[in-house]
Amino acid sequence: MRVPVLVAVTAILLSACGTTETPQAEQPNGAASGPVKVTDSRGKSVELKGAAQRVVALEWGEAEVVASLGVMPVGVADTAGYKTWDAVAPLDASVKDVGKRGEPSVDSIVALNPDVVIMAAERDSALVPQLEKYVPVVVTKSSDAARNFDRLREDVKMIAQAIGKTAEADKLLSEMDTKLADGKKALAAKAGTPFFMADGYLEGSTVSIRPFGKGSLVSDTAEALGLKNAWTGQVDPQWALGQTDVEGLTALTDPNTVLFYSASEEDVFTTGLAQNPVWQRLPFVSSKKVHKLEAGTWTFGGPKSVVHIADQFVKALA
Known part of the structure; x- marks a missing residue:
């Protein structure tokens, strides 16, 4: 059975305070065309050349969020497992498998020429500096039993900032809130x-x-x-x-x-x-x-x- 790695980590307050430079022309997806800065769960400011359109996601929850916001990842770890365990945001057949969630292939990831890699905090920390030699990496919190809904909102907004889908994120979270209230x-x-x-x-x-x-x-x-x-x-x-x-x-x-x-x-x-x-x-x-x-x-x-x-x-x- 595929399960997340259970590693206790110190709770970090995420900041979804991505910013852009001076106003730029709009891209087709509605995001500004200039550089984008995202502060991830490490407290690190990650700068992208623009709103990421070629995204590799190394955890299924993060892949689901990216696809839910309207950007199909170019690569996901264990695509077969994703299709079995997460049916709410299906992946296109074009999405490449980049290896196991616990042991993805750096070569496979880099070969896809991604704008950003999105991965969960509990994954092998040694992987982050390897990837950062070639591509920006945004690290999510992924789970926090002390504040999971707040953590989820922060992760979603952070990912949305990186891919230029902040309005879509607001709608996605609003739909969730409405469903829970109605339920x-x-x-x-x-x-x-x-x-x-x-x-x-x-x-x-x-x-x-x-x-x-x-x-x-x-x-x-x-x-x-x-x-x-x-x-x-x-x-x-x-x-x-x-x-x-x-x-x-x-x-x-x-x-x-x-x-x-x-x-x-x-x-x-x-x-x-x-x-x-x-x-x-x-x-x-x-x-x-x-x-x-x-x-x-x-x-x-x-x-x-x-x-x-x-x-x-x-x-x-x-």
């Missing part, structure tokens, strides 16, 4: 309903379950709809993800708890747990309050992923 109204009668969100994978013959704790993007989305995260176990400070097994789920005793889970590849909740007697006795299993998110629902994505997740929570509970 909360639709679930008003279910306010406070406890939910448990997880994904999982097989380790030998054992199913390992990864809870999405308070502060994860999915949890923030569900809480914005008026729901309450039932998982109180330990989670990491960046992604708010935990670790447990089926026995650990016996702590979820509230009969009103609803389970949502993600499995765009192997569904271990069906293949690995269906016959497990502990699993069968769990309140949300015995009461059939188990909902699988649609294939292609990326739980670490951009505003379109948030909307897609919110729609599924509302549909399941309304």
Whole structure:
């Protein structure tokens, strides 16, 4: 299963304060034609010759945002995985695969002659100086369990500044806010309903379950709809993800708890747990309050992923 690298990092307040030089003639996409400066999550001012049109994205959430804003990346890490796990902003067939998300190919990236490379902060820091020898690099925060919605807005606006799509970013974020507000109204009668969100994978013959704790993007989305995260176990400070097994789920005793889970590849909740007697006795299993998110629902994505997740929570509970 493809998952983000879980590295705890110090929270950095992002600044989306891109600026342009003196007024210039407009490009076809509406961006000024002069140099663009973007301050990224490192606090570094990254200068581009102009609004980037040839973009390489090394994380799926960032690739989703770029495509959502109307610029098709020229390169993305693990395009096959993206197509499996993130269906809300499809990639064109022309998008080149530049290697694994955790180990992209510098040669493949540089060969595409990009205007900018956009990558997540938790990826191999040694890669940044290698790439910066050839191309500007903008580093996003990608996740912050202390302030994930604020972090998401900052990442989106920063990316939009780099590619000259600030108006589109405002619209994208406004649509997300409207969807969450409408969803909360639709679930008003279910306010406070406890939910448990997880994904999982097989380790030998054992199913390992990864809870999405308070502060994860999915949890923030569900809480914005008026729901309450039932998982109180330990989670990491960046992604708010935990670790447990089926026995650990016996702590979820509230009969009103609803389970949502993600499995765009192997569904271990069906293949690995269906016959497990502990699993069968769990309140949300015995009461059939188990909902699988649609294939292609990326739980670490951009505003379109948030909307897609919110729609599924509302549909399941309304």
